[in-house]
Amino acid sequence: MEKKLNVVVIGDSTFSWSMVNALRKKISGHLYFLLPERDQAVEASLLENVVAISGNPSDPEVLDQLDLENCHTFIAGSREDDTNVLCALYARNKGAKNIYARVFETRFAALFESVGIVPIQTSETAAAFLSIRILKPDVADLVDLAEGQFDLDEIDVARVPELVGCRLGNLQSDFLNTIAIAKEGKTHLGYKTLVEEGSKVLVIYERSLGKEVLKELRRVARVAKEHANRLDRDNWPMLDE
Known part of the structure; x- marks a missing residue:
C-alpha cells in the first residue's frame, strides 16, 4: 500500500501560496492550507488537491482540524513570527513529524532548533521550498524533481x-x-x-x-x-x- 503523506501549510503570504502551488500535485496524502480569512480559504479551495480551512492559526481548536497527529510535514509560513512560533510548537506537541517555520527575527532561531523545528529565514520562496526537500531525506518522498529545469x-x-x-x-x-x-x-x-x-x-x-x-x-x-x-x-x- 502506498504511504500517505499529509502536509500542512499555514498563513496567507507569498511564501505559503508558493509552497501550496509547488506541492499540491506532488504528494500522496492530504494538503491542508490554513488561512486567516474565509474569502482566502474559498480562493484556495478552488485549487486542485488542496483542503482549505479558514481560522486563527494560533487557536488550538482550529489547528486540531488539520489532523496533526498524522502530519508528515508542517510548514508555518505566515507573515507573523509569533504566530509561526506558536503553531509550530503546537504541531510538534501534537506529533507532526517534520516541522518548518518561517521567521524574520533571528532571536527565534535558537528556540526552534532546540525543539527540533527548522527555521527558514530566507525570503526566496523557491529556495525555501527546495531546502525543505533536501534538508530532511525522508521529505524527498513528497516531491519528484527528476523532471524539470x-x-x-x-x-x-x-x-x-x-x-x-x-x-x-x-x-x-x-x-x-x-x-x-x-x-x-x-x-x-x-x-x-x-x-x-x-x-x-x-x-x-x-x-x-x-x-x-x-x-x-x-x-x-x-x-x-x-x-x-x-x-x-x-x-x-x-x-x-
Missing part, C-alpha cells in the same frame, strides 16, 4: 574555496541559488550565515549548467566578495585632513 546538489566548499567568507544570501545568480550551508551535522538557512572551511553548500541550479555549475559558483562567490568589499569601503569613516 532544475537540479539539486551538495557541494563541498573545498572544491570551491572562493566561497569561504561569503554570506549565504549573496550566493545567487540567474542560474543558481545557494539555499543552505551544512557543517558538523547542522544546517543553516540564515541569509547572513557565513560559509566556513569544512562546510558544504546546498545548491539549486539550472540543469543547462551541467558540469559548469562549479565554474558559475566560483564566479558568483567572486562577485559577492567584490560587492562586500565595495560596501566596506563606502562605510569607512571620513577623516578630516
Whole structure:
C-alpha cells in the first residue's frame, strides 16, 4: 500500500501560496492550507488537491482540524513570527513529524532548533521550498524533481574555496541559488550565515549548467566578495585632513 503523506501549510503570504502551488500535485496524502480569512480559504479551495480551512492559526481548536497527529510535514509560513512560533510548537506537541517555520527575527532561531523545528529565514520562496526537500531525506518522498529545469546538489566548499567568507544570501545568480550551508551535522538557512572551511553548500541550479555549475559558483562567490568589499569601503569613516 502506498504511504500517505499529509502536509500542512499555514498563513496567507507569498511564501505559503508558493509552497501550496509547488506541492499540491506532488504528494500522496492530504494538503491542508490554513488561512486567516474565509474569502482566502474559498480562493484556495478552488485549487486542485488542496483542503482549505479558514481560522486563527494560533487557536488550538482550529489547528486540531488539520489532523496533526498524522502530519508528515508542517510548514508555518505566515507573515507573523509569533504566530509561526506558536503553531509550530503546537504541531510538534501534537506529533507532526517534520516541522518548518518561517521567521524574520533571528532571536527565534535558537528556540526552534532546540525543539527540533527548522527555521527558514530566507525570503526566496523557491529556495525555501527546495531546502525543505533536501534538508530532511525522508521529505524527498513528497516531491519528484527528476523532471524539470532544475537540479539539486551538495557541494563541498573545498572544491570551491572562493566561497569561504561569503554570506549565504549573496550566493545567487540567474542560474543558481545557494539555499543552505551544512557543517558538523547542522544546517543553516540564515541569509547572513557565513560559509566556513569544512562546510558544504546546498545548491539549486539550472540543469543547462551541467558540469559548469562549479565554474558559475566560483564566479558568483567572486562577485559577492567584490560587492562586500565595495560596501566596506563606502562605510569607512571620513577623516578630516
